[in-house]
Amino acid sequence: MxxxxxxxxxxxxxxxxxxxxxxxxxxxxxPVPGRGQLLVRVGxxxxxxxxxxxxxxxxxxxxxxxxxxxxxxxEIAQMGAGCVGFARGDRVGVPWLGWTCGACEYCRSGxxxxxxxxxxxxxxxxxxxxxxxxxxxxxxxxxxxQYDDCEAAPLLCAGLIGYRALRLAGEARRIGIYGFGAAxxxxxxxxxxxxxxxxxFTRPGDAQAQAFAGELGAQWAGDSDKPAPExxxxxxxxxxxxxxxxxxxxxxxxxxxxxxxxxxxxxxPSFPYELLWGERQIRSVANLTVADGREFLALAPKVPVRTRxxxxxxxxxxxxxxxxxxxxxxxxxxxxIA
Ligand SMILES: [Zn+2]
Ligand SMILES: [Zn+2]
Numbered sequence: 001m002x003x004x005x006x007x008x009x010x011x012x013x014x015x016x017x018x019x020x021x022x023x024x025x026x027x028x029x030x031p032v033p034g035r036g037q038l039l040v041r042v043g044x045x046x047x048x049x050x051x052x053x054x055x056x057x058x059x060x061x062x063x064x065x066x067x068x069x070x071x072x073x074x075e076i077a078q079m080g081a082g083c084v085g086f087a088r089g090d091r092v093g094v095p096w097l098g099w100t101c102g103a104c105e106y107c108r109s110g111x112x113x114x115x116x117x118x119x120x121x122x123x124x125x126x127x128x129x130x131x132x133x134x135x136x137x138x139x140x141x142x143x144x145x146q147y148d149d150c151e152a153a154p155l156l157c158a159g160l161i162g163y164r165a166l167r168l169a170g171e172a173r174r175i176g177i178y179g180f181g182a183a184x185x186x187x188x189x190x191x192x193x194x195x196x197x198x199x200x201f202t203r204p205g206d207a208q209a210q211a212f213a214g215e216l217g218a219q220w221a222g223d224s225d226k227p228a229p230e231x232x233x234x235x236x237x238x239x240x241x242x243x244x245x246x247x248x249x250x251x252x253x254x255x256x257x258x259x260x261x262x263x264x265x266x267x268x269p270s271f272p273y274e275l276l277w278g279e280r281q282i283r284s285v286a287n288l289t290v291a292d293g294r295e296f297l298a299l300a301p302k303v304p305v306r307t308r309x310x311x312x313x314x315x316x317x318x319x320x321x322x323x324x325x326x327x328x329x330x331x332x333x334x335x336x337i338a
Contacts, residue, residue, distance in 0.1 A: 083137040
C-alpha cells in the first residue's frame with residue numbers, strides 16, 4: 001500500500017461558484033483530515049435532485065463556492081486522530097448528513113436529522129464531485145461488498161431517504177410513488193420485498209419511466225395527473241412538484257398518509273378540506289439519521305436492491321445534472337471518478 005507521502009496534493013473537482021451557473025472544472029488542494037475526519041479517495045458519487053436545488057439556489061444556506069455531491073463512495077486514503085471503527089483502505093459511504101451538534105433537543109432525542117446546527121455534505125460541506133472528500137467518520141457507513149462503487153452510490157441518499165419515507169408511511173399496503181427516479185427505483189424494490197403493492201406515477205406520457213416501474217414490480221404505472229386504479233394507503237412524493245400533494249391526497253384512502261420526501265418543492269396549491277378529511281395526513285421527511293443508514297444498508301443486500309446507474313465522468317457533472325433535470329435518467333446518475 002502506498003504511504004501517505006505518495007498522496008497527491010492537488011485534485012480535480014467540479015465546483016459551484018454561484019447559484020444558477022454551471023459547475024466549473026477546477027483544481028483544488030487535497031484537504032487534510034482533522035480530528036475524527038476521513039479523507040476519502042472518491043470512487044463514485046451519485047447525482048441527486050437535491051444537487052439541482054443547490055445549483056439553482058433554491059436552498060438558501062449553501063456554502064459558496066461548494067463542491068456538490070452527497071452520495072459518495074470511496075476508499076479511506078488518510079485518517080485524522082480519533083476515528084473509531086475505520087481503517088485506512090476501507091471502503092466507506094458518505095451521506096447527506098455530515099455533522100450534527102449532539103447537544104440540541106433533537107440530537108439528544110435520537111432525531112439528529114432535525115438538528116438545528118446540522119451540516120450537510122455537498123451543501124454546507126464540500127462533497128464528492130471531486131477526487132477526494134473529507135468526511136466526519138461518525139456519519140460514514142461501511143458498505144455491503146456486493147455493490148461496486150457506482151452501484152452503491154445511489155443507496156446513500158436515494159436509497160436512504162426513500163427508505164425513511166417508506167418507514168414513515170407505516171404499515172400501508174398499497175403504496176403510490178410519485179416521481180419515478182433514483183429514490184423510487186430503490187424504494188419500489190424494498191416495498192415489494194415487504195409484500196406491499198406499488199403504484200407508480202410518472203410525468204404524464206413518460207412511457208420509459210412507466211415501463212421501468214413495471215420491471216421493478218409496480219402493479220400499475222401511469223401518469224401523475226390521472227386517478228389511481230384503486231385507493232392508496234400511502235403516497236410517497238419524490239418529485240418537487242407541489243401540485244402532486246392534493247393529487248396524491250385525492251388518491252389516498254381514509255387514514256392514509258402522503259409523505260413528501262424532497263428537500264424542496266414548489267408551492268402546494270390550495271385544495272378543499274374534504275381531501276384531507278378522513279384522518280388523512282401529510283408529512284415531510286427531512287434528512288436521515290445514522291440509524292436509518294445502518295438499517296437500510298443492512299437491508300439492501302437482503303432484498304436484494306439492485307440499482308440501475310447511468311455513469312458519467314467527473315467532468316461531465318453538468319451533463320449529468322441536465323439529464324436529471326429533464327428526467328432523462330432511468331435509475332440513478334452517478335459520476336464515476338476513480
Ligand atoms: Zn443538534
Ligand atoms: Zn440526495
